[in-house]
Every structure is written in structure tokens, then in C-alpha cells.
Amino acid sequence: MADHKLRETPLLDELKKGPWPSFVSDMKKMAERKPMVNDLLGQLELSYKEKKGHWKHGGLVGVMGYGGGIIGRYSDAAKEFPACAHFHTVRVNQPSGWFYTSAALRELCDIWDRHGSGMTNMHGSTGDCVFLGTTTDELEPIFAELTEKDWDLGGSGSDVRTPSCCNGMARCEYACYDTMDACYNITMEYQDELHRPAFPYKWKFKFSGCPNDCVASIARSDLSVIGTWRDEIRIDQAAVKEYADSGMEIRANVIRKCPTSCMSYDGKEITIDNKNCNRCMHCINVMPKALRPGTDTGATILIGGKAPIIEGALLATVLVPFIKMNKDDDYQEFKDLMERIWDFWDEHGVNRERIGECIERVGLGNFLEAIEVDPLPEHVHHPRTNPYIFYEEYFEEVDDAEAQKA
Template sequence: MAVDYKELKKGGFMRQKQKNCFAMRLKSVGGHFTAAQLDTVQKVAERFGKGYVHLTSRQGIEIPYIKLQDIDAVKATLKQGGVEVGVCGPRVRTITACQGAATCPSGLIDTVKLANEFDKRYGGRELPHKFKFGFTGCHNNCLKAEENDMGIKGGVLPKWTSDACIYCGVCGAVCPEQAITVDKAAQAVTFDQAKCVYCGKCIKSCPTDAWTGDHGFVISFGGLYGNRIAIGRHFLPIVFEEEKLYEIVDVTLKFFEDHAKPSERFANCLDRVGWDTFQKAVEAVL
């Protein structure tokens, strides 16, 4: 019987150099696996593989040396242990995320919650080529949001209250973009919002809480990290509403579906069709 390798790859089984052997990719959302799931992974690797796993660059797990004749048994064993096989090919891939605001002191958004919601809405969606989402909780950018086709970074738009300010100048000193100027003698603070990258360092450093702010999403588009490297671009202001974020995603994926050639990455599609055309489509939902 002929083997449909394309269908196997779609279902997370990637051919190895060794005949009839596959590296099996497991489903991961934000790099989270329970201890019970890891126990199942260990058992499968020992029984059907060679007793080891490979951790991918996108927070996933692969089990090499799965034999063709064992695939059905492997799937059944994984399912019993609450583990799903991942996806490959031209579709929404593994969604990566740092630990975010739920546990990290620097986190500005709940990246884990968002990654799971994105997986429910978009995980495995068929597209002209692979499409990657990445979440990072703050400007430290541990998950390198701009490497993804669409990156979402936690941000905060600062607000200054004069009554609480002692004009110490700390906020201006820590601002990486020099968006804040403090005149101690005149007791005046100037904030240039156009320069702000929404990192929130002014808020964290203020000893009197004169700086506060609203948390939101800083979005980049068109990142690419493979044969060609491209850094995702920012052209939107910070987005505060989660539902608005989903509207932007919907427009982005629809644009990719409508304009990309088969096997054309999103960044290459934008370069060919025109970033201005895409920007207008996205800004129309704001």
C-alpha cells in the first residue's frame, strides 16, 4: 500500500533519513506540558522510539525514530495520556508564549491565556504557507515576537499625574527612547508619545506612582526567520481590547489567504503585494 507522506507530515510525522522512520511532533501551546503528559511522552519514547526526545525551537517536543508500522499504536497511547500530535505544513503552526503576567513580574499581558485562545480559534488553520504566532509578555521580548509572522508583545501606555510627581527625573533616565523629559527647576514633565515603545519602565521606576498606565498589545507583522530573515514591522498604535486583537488577526489571515501564492511566506507576500495595501486593510478595523 502506498504511503501518503504528505498527509503524515500534515499530522505531525516528519520523515527521517532512516527508512520508514519519523520524527513525531507533539502539540504544544505556549510550551506547556503537564507532568502527567510528560510521563506519557517518556513512555512513548522508550517503547516506540529510542528513549529520548528533541525539544524544538518553538517550545515543542519531537519523538524521533517512530516506525511507520507503529504510528496507530503511538497515537492511541498518546491519546490515553492526554497528549496530541502536532501539525506541520501550510497552516497555523505551534503558538509560542512566555509565561507572561500570570507568573512573571515583568509580564504585562496574560500570554498563556491568549496563546490557548489563539489555538482554539486559529490552531491548524489551512493557509498558503506556514504561519507563526508568538506571544511575549513585555519589552524584554524573551519570545522574540518580531521573528513571527504575527507577534504580540505586552505593552503599557503611560499616564502621568502631576499631583504625585516629585520631579526626581528617574522616569526620564530609564526611558530607552528618551520620550520623557523632566525639568526639575520648572517642575515640568514632557511626554512624547510618538517615541514611546510601551515598555512601562517609567511606571516601574517611579517612586511615587506618578506614572500609571493601561496595558495592551503591541503587534508586529511579517517576521521571518529561515532561509531569509526579516524583522516584523510595527505600524499600529497599542491595542487595548482583546476582541479588537482578534479582528486584526482575522483580517491578517484573510489577507494572506487572498493574496499569497502557494508556498509563499507572509513576509514575501507583503513585499510583493505591498505593505501599504495590507496596512490599510488592518487599519480599517481600528
């Protein structure tokens, strides 16, 4: 039983009706023992009534030495709802692939129950385990308890946001590289960039083990690493026959749905023109026992994806068609590329400009030249729409000068 008066919330109570779980029911349960949540419900009710938000965002709140991981939230109705005058968010770096033991979850919840509202968001869209609502005074104690148990804060602000990945080889036979290892390795390598914001704006890494891209890295990350293969799709013709015998319409459900029409089926066997396969994964998803990714596996690196915040949404585009994600050399090729990209972004990025927007502004050609990546057909985003071709005369002048010397 609550030792404080529970807020009346007739508008929010409407959300408890219906067959689905309601966040209002959960919050009301918590409000009985947490005055902060009780006042939060009151403020939310006010927002529903007035149709406007009452949160202020930002400021100088954080833990000593770190610039990320804490998001300052303050109520502009603190007189009316004093218990949620401060309602800061704490981002905790999640384990790769979001694997927890129940003991780890209890550990996190116990820490949060002692120092905050007790409400969590499992997980935020960047991937972190998010603690919702605490006061400035509690931030250092929370941080101390988390780090004592080997947890750490995630990213926020203009830094490397907490990298995330699909659960890859831990659960999925399609994984073309070890996403969890890569994600952990990159997280540890860039600790400084994760905790100490030094970029023009946020930077997100996401690692998907195969082109199914279960973490939607192509749409949600600045640097998307998607597993792929460069040899041939493995075919088990006996399993193809089993699918056919069990009634699967292979022509209708697989062959005709291939986006590049690179497959054929003669009623007995499937053949694939692998040079024209664009790794859409449809056939492999439909016939997982018969078709599998090849064995020469690695990843495609794409750059520039983002959600619409300042400018519109961007899908990432191919930067490196194939790279071996090599554990043995500590992903050095990948890290070398990162250094060159960040050097460029540091130099040319403007405040609050994501790398995708920066590339659009300076031009992909200039970007590729600066990061020392040769232009490739895979970099072509779409066929040219401008029919005019302009040759840059200075190339000819240089050539003439060299010819004269010779």
C-alpha cells in the same frame, strides 16, 4: 548492557571532551538499549567523516486526517544503518508557557520510550515538545496514546504552527495581557488550520506579554502580539530615592540610556515625557521597583517576521499599534483581523511565500486596504528614501466628476 554491538564513533567522541554536557554522551547512554539510537550515532559518524548529511525529508508520512505534526525523515544509508532507516519527528503541542508537571513529563517520556527512540528536543524553535525518531508503523499508536491522555500534535508544513507564548502573568509582573490565555484560546480556535494545512506556507503566532518580547516574537513569527500600554509609566518616587541611596547611577544607567531621551532626573525625582516613550523597557528593567508599565494595557500587533529560509530574514512591522486583548469577548477583534489577513493571503499568496514576503511584493498600502486597516504613522517603517512624490491622477478625476455632479 547492550544486546547489540555498539557503533564506534571516534570523531563524535571528540565532542565528549571538555567541561560541557555533550549530546554524544546522552546518545551513547541511550544507544545501549535503543538500536535506533546506536545506528543514528553510526550514521552521524559517517556524516562527520564524509562531511555530508544522509537524511531525506518529506513525503506522505503522517497520521490519519492530519497534515501537520509529523515530519518524515528517511536515511539514504539505510542498508548500513537499518535501525534508523525511518527516523520521523513528532511534534507535540506544548502547554502554554511550557509549564509541565513532572507527571506530565513522565507520561510523555513513557509514551515515547514505548514507540520511538526515546530522544526528545525540549523544545523545538517553534515551541513544540519534539520527539526525535520513530518509524512509520509507530505513528498511529503514538498519536492514539497521546490523544488518549489529552495531548495533541503540533503544526508542521503549510499550516498554523503551534502558537507559543511567554509565561506572562503566571510569573512576570510586566505582562500587559494574559499571554497564556490568549495563546491557548487562539490554539483552540484554529485547530483546523493547525492540523490541516491550507495556506501558501507556514504561519506562526507568538505572544509576548511586554515589549521585552521574551519569545522573540518580532523576529520569529508571522503574527507577533506584544503587550504594551497606552497611558503613563507608573513611577514610585520613594523607590527611586532608594535606588539612588543604594548607589545606583540613575543618570548614567537609566536617563542617558533612554533611546528617545524622554526621561529626566533632578537628583530627587524622575519625570517621563510619556508621549515620546517608545516602550523600550530599559528603564523599567533597570529599576523594576520604581518603574512599572501603565495600567491601560493591551498589545501591539506586528506582522511579517520570519527567519531566512526562502528569502532573507524579516523583522515584523507594526500592523495595529494598540488592541485590547479582551478575554471577555473571546479576543473577537483579534480573530476578525486574522480572518481578513488570511483571506488576503489565500487570494494573493504564492506557494512557499510567507505573509511578510507577500506584503513586500504587493506593497503595504495595498495590503492595508485589502484588510480594511487605515494607514497610520506607526506603519511607517523608515523615512522615505525616494524624494519624488507621484499623485495618482484618478483620484483627481473622481473628484472632478463628483464636483460636476454636485
